[in-house]
Amino acid sequence: MTSFGDLLGPQPVLLPENTDAEEALLNKADPVQVAAGHPAASIAWAYLAEAALTRGGADGPDATxxxxxxxxxxxxxxxxxxxxxxLRRNGWKGFGPVPWSHEPNQGFLRSVGALARAAKVIGETEEYARCLDLLEDCDPRAAAELGLG
Incomplete structure (x- = not known):
């Protein structure tokens, strides 16, 4: 159950920008170097995960x-x-909205989506389901934005 639209639920968490990492990635810097230089930036890890999923054929019908x-x-x-x-440093208690529309949240949400996709391929069905549930709780739009819904 999401707390979107619930006036009594927790406020959405809006992560701060990681401007250096985000700008480097937008300027086509090597995500390996961005992750090494900014290891706390989820967006860099999401870039690396998504690229590896593409190289590995995760979305093909015969994904192995x-x-x-x-x-x-x-x-x-x-x-x-x-x-x-x-998220925890910014007040998240393990549940509640993490809006996709807030761009700095997308690194975390993209990482969760990539984890779901990889978990599905390796047969970790419980992790796959947990990731989809987490995305739904964070923002019902997130899974669809990530091609998982």
Missing amino acids: VNHDIVSAYAFARTGYHRGLDS
Whole structure:
């Protein structure tokens, strides 16, 4: 159950910008260098995870476990955990809105989406379901924006 539209629910968490990392990525900097230089930036880990998922063929009908899929899982899990740290520092209590529309939140949400995709390929169905539930709780739009809904 999401608290969107619930006046008594927790306020949406709006993460602060990580301007240096975000600008570097928008300017086509190597995401490996951005992640190394800004390890707390979930967006850099999301870029790495999404690229590995693409290389590994995660969205193909015959997706199989390979080095890139396992790497994507690790990158996405790192972005997810760094995002949780940031969310908690900014008042999130483990539930409630994390709006997709607020761009600095997208690194965390994209990491969760990438983790879901990698988990599905490696057969970790419980993790896949947890990620989809988390996205739904954070923002019902997020899964659709990430091609998961």
